[in-house]
Amino acid sequence: MLSFILTIEDVKKRDKMEDLYITYRKELFYISYQILHSYHDAEDVIQNAFIKIYKHLDKIGEIKCKKTRAYLVIVVRNLSFDRYNEKKRIMPTEFTDGLEIDDTSLSLDEHVLNLERGKELAEALSKINSGYADILSLRYYYEMSLTEIGDLLNLSTDNVCVKIHRAKAALKKILSEGGVTNE
Amino acid sequence: MNELSNMDKEYKSSLEDNFLRHIGFEHVHNLCRELDMNINGQEGTILPESLDLWFDAYYRQELRKKKRNDNRIRVMRQLKKAAIFILLLVGVNYFLVISVDAYRVRFFNTIMNIQERFTQIDYVKDSNQTTIPDNWDGYYYPSYIPEGYQLDSVIGDTRLVRVIHYVKEDQKIIFQQFTGQPSIQVDSEGGIVERIEIFGDQKAVFVEKENYRSISWTFDDRVFFLQSSDIDITKNHLIKIAESLEIKK
Numbered sequence: 001m002l003s004f005i006l007t008i009e010d011v012k013k014r015d016k017m018e019d020l021y022i023t024y025r026k027e028l029f030y031i032s033y034q035i036l037h038s039y040h041d042a043e044d045v046i047q048n049a050f051i052k053i054y055k056h057l058d059k060i061g062e063i064k065c066k067k068t069r070a071y072l073v074i075v076v077r078n079l080s081f082d083r084y085n086e087k088k089r090i091m092p093t094e095f096t097d098g099l100e101i102d103d104t105s106l107s108l109d110e111h112v113l114n115l116e117r118g119k120e121l122a123e124a125l126s127k128i129n130s131g132y133a134d135i136l137s138l139r140y141y142y143e144m145s146l147t148e149i150g151d152l153l154n155l156s157t158d159n160v161c162v163k164i165h166r167a168k169a170a171l172k173k174i175l176s177e178g179g180v181t182n183e
Numbered sequence: 184m185n186e187l188s189n190m191d192k193e194y195k196s197s198l199e200d201n202f203l204r205h206i207g208f209e210h211v212h213n214l215c216r217e218l219d220m221n222i223n224g225q226e227g228t229i230l231p232e233s234l235d236l237w238f239d240a241y242y243r244q245e246l247r248k249k250k251r252n253d254n255r256i257r258v259m260r261q262l263k264k265a266a267i268f269i270l271l272l273v274g275v276n277y278f279l280v281i282s283v284d285a286y287r288v289r290f291f292n293t294i295m296n297i298q299e300r301f302t303q304i305d306y307v308k309d310s311n312q313t314t315i316p317d318n319w320d321g322y323y324y325p326s327y328i329p330e331g332y333q334l335d336s337v338i339g340d341t342r343l344v345r346v347i348h349y350v351k352e353d354q355k356i357i358f359q360q361f362t363g364q365p366s367i368q369v370d371s372e373g374g375i376v377e378r379i380e381i382f383g384d385q386k387a388v389f390v391e392k393e394n395y396r397s398i399s400w401t402f403d404d405r406v407f408f409l410q411s412s413d414i415d416i417t418k419n420h421l422i423k424i425a426e427s428l429e430i431k432k
């Protein structure tokens with residue numbers, strides 16, 4: 001009986017992975033190609049991304065939903081940027097946006113928290129650096145650990161930690177400067 | 184005061200986490216909106232066929248790996264159960280040996296029985312030599328053996344007596360040599376005793392009884408004894424065997 005249930009679970013997991021690939025392969029390939037302008041590199045990135053996604057398949061619930069779609073796009077986009085930087089021999093992002101990272105507390109009590117502004121804040125953060133918004137989403141919306149994020153985006157845990165601090169600092173700057181009009 | 188401050192910190196941290204979760208949520212929706220706006224651009228994208236082939240191969244490999252891993256886990260689980268069972272068995276056995284007399288006697292009898300059986304196996308193994316061993320250097324052995332006979336066993340590690348058995352189905356030829364100024368007694372009661380010559384001038388004694396024939400003789404400070412129960416092995420056969428002796432060097 002137990003082995004029968006296990007078989008069902010395996011089939012479900014198999015279907016999930018295949019469904020993910022079939023549903024999003026074209027879109028993900030397009031996104032990667034738009035960044036890399038190379039079929040070979042884009043194919044390589046997609047392969048790498050699916051290997052990583054398979055390791056964290058439990059993070060994915062429903063296949064055809066915005067949350068899953070954005071998750072896959074975040075992974076592929078970041079891996080593509082990574083490959084792009086590697087090819088152009090650009091050093092990994094040591095963000096020097098003039099942001100202080102000593103205190104990344106957002107001091108929300110100093111601002112009137114209006115959830116309707118969330119969309120604009122996310123946009124503003126993404127404009128400063130899309131990586132900031134991606135990494136905050138993975139950490140807080142997808143509830144991934146630092147190690148999981150590092151594994152997914154080819155980063156060390158320390159680097160993930162630094163990036164999250166930078167992202168929070170950027171967000172704090174946006175909040176303190178009055179919101180969305182600042183970049 | 185301090186407690187209140189900690190609660191305050193926890194509250195702020197929780198508020199901040201929720202706020203960041205909300206930012207993440209909005210970022211995801213913004214991202215999907217952007218993708219929907221650019222969806223027309225995807226239509227011209229040609230997906231390489233090699234990507235599908237790669238996925239198929241990769242995914243099959245991953246499934247095989249997972250199956251192997253599942254099997255390994257299942258085996259480990261079974262082994263754990265077996266280990267627990269054996270441990271319980273040993274524990275119960277130990278308790279019974281300590282506390283129940285009848286069981287203790289039966290248990291040790293079983294152990295002794297097993298040991299005897301193992302001893303018997305060892306003995307058979309040692310006696311079933313099929314070649315003349317190295318420690319026979321300086322000892323004689325027959326270089327001629329009648330047709331159909333094969334060396335069955337070589338016995339004797341001491342310097343005093345060495346024995347070779349040759350067999351053909353249920354018939355046997357036994358060759359023995361004794362060193363150290365020995366004297367042997369041959370059972371000739373009710374049989375025919377005849378003095379014969381081997382090697383032309385060596386004196387030997389041939390004894391024929393209803394169920395065996397034998398020759399015994401002395402040579403090189405040793406006594407040799409050759410015997411067969413096979414009715415097809417005649418006196419001449421035994422003489423021929425005796426005259427074929429060679430020393431192992």
